[in-house]
Amino acid sequence: MKQSLYFAKTRKETPKDAQEISHKLLMRGDYIDQLASGIYTLLPLGLRVHQKIVNIIREEMNGIGSQELLMPALHPKSIWTKTGRWNVYKGEMYQFEDKSGHWFGLGPTHEEIITTIVANRINSFRDLPQALYQIQTKFRDEARPKAGLLRGKEFIMKDLYSFHATKEDFDKFYETVTEAYLRIFKRCGVDAFPVQASGGAFTKEITREFMIKTGAGEDTTLICDHCGWAANKEVAENLRKKCPKCGGEIKQYTTVEAGHVFHLGTGFSEKLGASFIDENGDKKPIIMGCYGLGTTRIMASVVEVNNDKKGIIWPSEVAPFSVHILSLGSDIKVKQEAQALEDYLQKEGIEVLYDDRDLSAGEKFADADLLGIPLRAVISEKTLSQGMVEIKYRKDTEARLVTRGDLINAAKTKN
Ligand SMILES: [Zn+2]
Structure with a gap:
């Protein structure tokens, strides 16, 4: 599912009457x-x-x-x-x-x-x-x-x-x-x-x-x-x-x-x-x-x-999607690779939200943290040049570079 087409719109401000x-x-x-x-x-x-x-x-x-x-x-x-x-x-x-x-x-x-x-x-x-x-x-x-x-x-x-x-x-x-x-x-x-x-x-x-x-x-x-x-x-x-x-x-x-x-x-x-x-x-x-x-x-x-502080951290069994793909920058090759990755994960039966919007990296990271999908996968010019994907679990602080195959395994592992 492409985030540019998705109905939901995140917001920065907290609703006034919300306490919890x-x-x-x-x-x-x-x-x-x-x-x-x-x-x-x-x-x-x-x-x-x-x-x-x-x-x-x-x-x-x-x-x-x-x-x-x-x-x-x-x-x-x-x-x-x-x-x-x-x-x-x-x-x-x-x-x-x-x-x-x-x-x-x-x-x-x-x-x-x-x-x-x-x-x-x-x-x-x-x-x-x-x-x-x-x-x-x-x-x-x-x-x-x-x-x-x-x-x-x-x-x-x-x-x-x-x-x-x-x-x-x-x-x-x-x-x-x-x-x-x-x-x-x-x-x-x-x-x-x-x-x-x-x-x-x-x-x-x-x-x-x-x-x-x-x-x-x-x-x-x-x-x-x-x-x-x-x-x-x-x-x-x-x-x-x-x-x-x-x-x-x-x-x-x-x-x-x-x-x-x-x-x-x-x-x-x-x-x-x-x-x-x-x-x-x-x-x-x-x-x-x-x-x-x-x-x-x-x-x-x-x-x-x-x-x-940044948002929700969904446990894997109840998360709305398993993987959140973020493409960074406007490079057409990056977008093509992110699109290919979405298709590849979906063929493997993994539920994916793909942030294909024309927003800054900071805005995309903030939204990903707020939405709380368990595994984030970033494609950028840098990761592309190395033939890798940068992944980070929502609950962790450390990101790392992995191959597509490793990403599939990470997405299928319950966490
Ligand atoms: Zn007791």
Whole structure:
């Protein structure tokens, strides 16, 4: 892809209302556009990153045997009143009357919908377990949306729901999902750790949150640096200072909640009639779990923990492109060589952004640093005379001269 034809336009100035580093850099790199407070467009570069994150999640969710579906965002009030959550969510959920006098809400979560779907299809213990997920736009009436993609009124989430005949089976799957989540975070280039938390409007049980340490979070997490024990402030209130597991010192960190897993028990299945006949012929409510991951929030979190003064440093698996070619100067031979290199890399299946614009070297380097593509490849009169390419990893400071073959290897190596 040639940068001269690319839609995105980087900017030097930081948007006035942007406080958090991810908000600033995603706006300056033209990854996102702000329509209104808490409402964003994923521009072509931003969508590329988001799709990579979503693909990682799909691979991991399919890998643990869950199946993807897509539920509506628009929900009739009647289904939410069956669980009593229409009122619980008042203030947080967009609720409105249509022209024929029927009430609807925009879904902040989908337990009511999925449980009804499952209730109509599951009859026997032989039909269980099941795990179903979607990747979908969610809505939340935030009073003060802030921090860019970290907290919005409209955002994208992966939500998974599981259905089990026994608590033991649920417990096993809960751990399987936890492991899959840790793999997802690792592949996205962020360290997240599971934390005990309260379940809020979902369940009275203790649940598990996945927290990413950042400077920009709105949650406070207490972590034992010695053994990794962690809990959110509410849960850990009485413990403070000492770790209950190893007695080590507990430190306080600012974190972003990037995922949450809940044991729902049988509350939803009882209210919505989702039951099954067990081996002895007895009718029982299905045991449920739900598991959320904020995909746009993960995108912002990746930037929060992978950046420097000059811009974003994308981890290789979620980068919008793998290689950023820069041609320096106006020499026609340099341009021809850069073009040939783009064709060559693309034939090898490597995603390339080629900065072919008539700008100074300084401007091109600044933009490359801001956009944060993991590997930069420079073609200039100097490199051309040596028959080489100058490469530099975004995360490193040192550049070096390599052959085309070495460049292919560097581009294919995960970093
Ligand atoms: Zn400890």
